[in-house]
Amino acid sequence: MKILTQLSNWITKYFVVIILAVCAFAYFVPKPGVTLATTKIGHLSAVSILLMIILFGMGVTLSVDNFKEVAKNPKMVILGTVAHYVIMPLVAFGLVHLFGLTGAAAVGVILVGSAPSGTSSNVMSFLSGGDVALDVSIGLLSTLLAPIMMPSLLKLLAGKWVAVPFQEMFFSALEIVVVPIVLGLIVHTLLKKHVEKIVQVMPLISQFAILVIITAVFSANAHNIFSATALLLVPVVMLHNLSGYALGYGFSRLLSMKEPQQKAITFEVGMQDSALASTLAISYFSPASALPAVIFSVWHNISGSTLAAWWKNHDRKISN
Template sequence: MILFGMWLTLTTEDFKRIAKRPIPVVLGTVAHYVIMPGLAWLLCMIFHLKGATAAGVILVGSCPSGTSSSVMAFLSGGDVALDVSIETLSTLLAPLMIPTLLSFLAGQYVSVPAQSLFLSTLRIVVVPIILGVLVHSIFGKKIDAIIKIMPLISQAAILLIVGAVVSANHANIFTAATALVIPVVMLHNLCGYALGFGFSKILGLEEPQQKAITFEVGMQDSSLGATFAMKYFVPQAAIPSTIFSIWHNISGSILSSWWKNHSKNSH
């Protein structure tokens, strides 16, 4: 429901846009799948995280770009078209990337059901995208009213997932181990922004494109991470995704507001 609602607005034009300028889209997607999983693994090493907690951090780092990133790109004056294109490509690659990255980076902490993850990601991620595009193509403007409310329904579903994770972890949510996850998640997100921005600067992209890649790298589809953590691991593994889901919206809002004001003042 979450992804179907978000991708119901997707049209064939979005895929044509990827084909028209593939280089920044591909580079942004590569940056996302290199920087965020790598950061997750490095932070687990630095903070000596173990077991399900470490697997949960790496899981959220291996997820595709978060749907909130396009909102933050818009609010900051970024290139929304590039943002959506990277988000689309990273999501389409998720069935391959999530099980591969988890097996490689988190296999030392937990047993990773790679095949089950692959099939689940196809069903949960790719099928809703295909259905969303088909429904939009068939019904067009007839479903405009539904499209307007679907993001709200999707956000409500995300809140339900977060609530379920918190409920399942109420006994562990304020433990010392969980408290350590909070700075790890914050650093993961903030370093993702910094490295995404640095990467876009190295590429020599314009400021709107820099903003898009910054948010696309630093923001994750954490609701997907929480869903997989609850399904394939123990509830504790979902805590990093839950914290990430809350924190990246706070940090993204602050960064987008600062960036918009900074851009205005610089001209």
């Protein structure tokens, strides 16, 4: 178990480099990833099942105490979640029109913007000295709301480019997102004495699943990864993420939150669950619409770790 924990820590440390290596492999050897992207097990895609494993891992780490934490301070959790679901979708919509994106590219950007908070934000909040409890609470609430928010926002903001199957997406997101989290919570509650071993290995399983999802999506888009549209998506994704940080931070400052809360809100607003966005894109639209999510996955880990390191160093200088 110690070896697995050390391996997980090593992957976390070099996650961005590993993602880039996985993308390079998917580009030069796309066949395995394409097969995975098109494989179905029952009515679910293989990519969907991988995402369910990730979210089950999230559920296993939760306990009833997490929900008590939300109940103790619901105001900041609700405000943070509202900020996330207002700022990121609207910024995505604005960037789509600013850069003249249409079709799959526009749908993909808005789908990323409509996704819940990314789990990476928890790590970044911790590294920066932010309020991790608030961060986790907002991430949990935004994820549980995803079955309603994602199809609703997509229909509202991207309906002119694509027919959004609202009901199908709702039940699919419910099955992929909420059910695994609830099952994980039940396992944690029933097997509390034994769950620590599972919790220790789940980050490694989740990291592996994320890398496999990225491989599948990147492979499916390998033929047009250097097209004009794909290259245009890079600055769009970067601006989307950075605008989320800036507006999330500004929102928290406006409400006179303490600095740890400001950090948590900044990361919770700016970092997206790109794995969920890419999974739904492949399931309901096209592989091309999943490309913004893959680019976002790589970029927000780079920007998030950079911002967390800067914040930590800034705090250290002030304390000295």
